[in-house]
Amino acid sequence: MKRFKTFKTFDIINIINIISIINLLVIINISVDAAAAAVDYNNYNNIIECNGDSDICDLYFYQVTFAGTHNSAAYNLKYDCNILAESCFLKANSNSCNQQYETCKQNRTTSCDIQTNLFKNWNPNYLHWTSDLFNSICKTSDVLCAAWYTICQKARNSCELLRDVCENEVPDQVLKCLWENNDGYPIKRQLEDGIRFLDLDTCQVGNESVVFCHGMGLSRALGADLDSIFLDIKEFMEDNPNEILNLGFGDYDGLDAPFVANFIQNKLEYHFVNGSGYSLMLQAKGGDDGSFEWPTLREMIEINQRIIIWFGPLYGWLGPLNNTRKDWVHNIESHYVSSYTYTAGDLTAQQLNDSFTKWSDNSQNIIADDLKNFGHIRWQTIDNTVGLELPGLEKSLKHKQSPGMLCLKDLANKINYNLLDYFFDIFKDKFPYIFKVSLDFYPQSNLFEVVKKLNQLNVQKFKIN
Structure with a gap:
């Protein structure tokens, strides 16, 4: 087997004519070896299909574009009613009702003394006996505190009622509208259809578990456990030995990030490393120069x-001080740019269009910054999605109403064709590597056609004629 290709700044010679950065490379004094980045298609006689395409088999991993979904496990979700109830409890009282009752009595004693002293300061001595009487009565009566205790208990009962209503009466259409990016298309179906990058959001549940989910805090809905999804992935990969798959763990919600990171890593190891220690997950070797x-x-x-694991913010919580990070876990930030970093606030098709256009127009500066900060050009992504704002979510759920006027599916239909074609056009000549294209509701899109065109361009850029 030939030696694995080293990905570094020398790789860009084959796309210089395309992205017009020859002057930039000269300025930063990078020497380029034209032959190093090219692919020799004569090395192998037995051509097989790789991800359904024999033309890309001899492209290096980073030279290939993958079709992906956004929030891939966002289906069959259940709104996290426990989070809603806990928020209600915090608003009703920060401590228990008993603690508040005791605090009330302590504060009342102090208040009685203050009122008594004020009375004495403003009245003659012969009336001071009345202030002393007031102070005595004030300190021995806790009617007001007892009344507050009753109110506190009723507030907590209301929070429990809210939890019950949430668990039993939040309409399914609200969940599908606001949270389910892949309603009707579970992971197994996505893999069968050709999705090769799964974007997997996770949420910590209590102190013992992590599940797939969508959203954070009060706006999170919970989905399947990790085991069930990983079993589907493992079965697919065993049945399809010529497929390459990326698993990306980006967003997460939970107070204990090290717990979440290690929980995911341990589950991956359990499912994709066999008893003899052989891993189905790739370990890319890093060099001293980045x-x-x-x-x-x-x-x-x-x-x-054939499985590549990507961690976002959770990557840093796996070590390396405690040496818990496995070699097959790769850092998103070091390798590719999630377009969410510059489109996160976009709520309309026009805003998304403007963000991608601005990013593309600034391509030379972006490439220069990558070379300076990372020592190589990071791969770009086209995450063709817009977000939803959920104002008044708690109030809406209490009244069994949808807090949004538009659903995720409505928004996706506005961007999954024309805008995706536009992003393809403005990125293909500006950036050398487009790592993935992902979106919501991929069946209603031309996702696979766009990815196919990008890979055809990749073959043209990196193939020796």
Whole structure:
């Protein structure tokens, strides 16, 4: 087997004519070896299909574009009513009702003394006996505190009622509208259809578990456990030995980030590392200069390491001080740019269009910054999605109403065709590597056609004629 290709700044020679950055490379004094980045298609006689396409088998991993979904496990969700009730409790009282009752009595005693002293200061001595009488009565009567205790208990009962209403009466259409990016298309179906990048959001539940979910805090809805999804993925990968798959763990919700990170990593190891220690997950070798050695898709298939694991913010919580991070966990930030970093606040198709256009227009500065800060050009992504604002969510759920006028599906239908084609046009000549294209409701889109066109361009850019 030939040695894995090292991905570093030398790789960009084949796309210089396309992205017009030759002057930039000269300025920063980078020497380029034209032959190093090219792919020799004559190395292998037995051509097989890789992700359904024989043309991309001998492209290095980072030279391939993958079709992906956004919030891939966002289906069959259940709104997290416990979070809603806990928020209600916090608003009703920060401590228990008993503690508040005792605090009330203590504060009342202090208040009685203050009122008594004020009375004495403003009245002659012969009336001071009345202030002393007031002070005595004030300190021995806790009618007001007892009344507050009753109110406090009723407030807590209301929070429990809210939890019950939430668990039993939040309409399914509200969940599908606001949270389910892939309603009707579970992970298994996505894989069968050709999705090769799964974007997986996770939420901590109590102190013992992590599940797939969508949203954070009061706006989170919970989905399947990790085991069930990983079993579906493992079955698919075993049945389809020529497929390469990316698993991205980006957003998470939970107070204990190290717990969430280690929980996910342990589950991955349990499902995708066999008893003898052989891993189905690829470990890309890092270089001292910040480069990484990535194999071709064919090589990944031959060694049967066909799953690539990506961690976002959770990556830093796995070590390395406590040496808990596995070598097959890769850092998103070091390798590719999630377009969410510059489109996170976009709520309309026009806003999304403006964000991508601005990013593309600034491509040369972005590439220069990558070379300066990372030592290589990071891969770009086209995450063709817009978000929903959920104002008054708690109030809406109490009244069994949808807090939004538009659903995720409505928004996706506005951007999944024309805008996706536009983003393809403005990115293909500006950036050398487009790692993935992902969106919501992919069946109502031309996702696979766009990815196919990008990979055809990738073959043209990196193939030796």
